[in-house]
Amino acid sequence: MRISQTAAIVTGGASGLGGATAQALAADGARVFALDLAGAIEAAPPVDGVTYLEADVTDADQVATAVATASGSGVPLRVVVNCAGIGPSARIVSRKGTHDLALYRKVVEVNLVGTFTVLTLAAEAIGRTEPDGDGQRGVVINTASIAAFDGQIGQAAYASSKGGVVGLTLPAARDLASLGIRVMTIAPGIVDTPMLATVGEEVREALAAGVPFPKRLGTPAEYAALARSIIAHDYLNGEVIRMDGALRMAPR
Secondary structure, three states: OOOOOOEEEEEOOOOHHHHHHHHHHHHOOOEEEEEEOHHHHHHOOOOOOEEEEEOOOOOHHHHHHHHHHHHOOOOOEEEEEEOOOOOOOEOOEEOOEEOOHHHHHHHHHHHHHHHHHHHHHHHHHHOOOOOOOOOOOEEEEEEOOOHHHHOOOOEHHHHHHHHHHHHHHHHHHHHHHHHOEEEEEEEEOOEOOHHHOOOOHHHHHHHHHOOOOOOOOEOHHHHHHHHHHHHHOOOOOOOEEEEOOOOOOOOO
């Protein structure tokens, strides 16, 4: 599917995976609408072709407003890339007591329900566009994690939320096939994002050493490149692609 002269929504689009993807799609000629929280947008660099929109993916009204903005941009909305997410760590039972139930609910609300909310509202808008010659109207790319398959100690909330994203992929692709919308999911491994910037160099080196090959951390640019490949490859649908250098996470 062609990216140029289309509109694209990227959640978590002010930094990290979303920031790199927003910039890559803009460079390909898309009119990109990067959704993020106010604080993240304030720190984001201006990028030609990228419009930052304040929106919390857990707020359906804010998402609907952002989708309406993208849909009314003068070019058809064709692409959605869901990168917004959080990843706090906590054991189910520890010396401090039980897992904070409100925290668990929040992680699922942001990572899974937020993804579904954006997918659903954007798919409705994409479905109103004119299809291309192959009957295709658009593609939605969601972000899971290898934690969906190899969740570590302390990742109960994160892993189950990302497992939900994995489980959403095929039924969403089947649901939206009649509208000519593909649905794919990327499951990144350890990627060098701002979330990882807070750990020391020794920890970063240890994480990189655990990757079979290439023996390094992944980059947001590599995620963006994979997203671009998925958009361009019209026969990719209903699948989860691991981007992890063959890493399989140990329990801790």
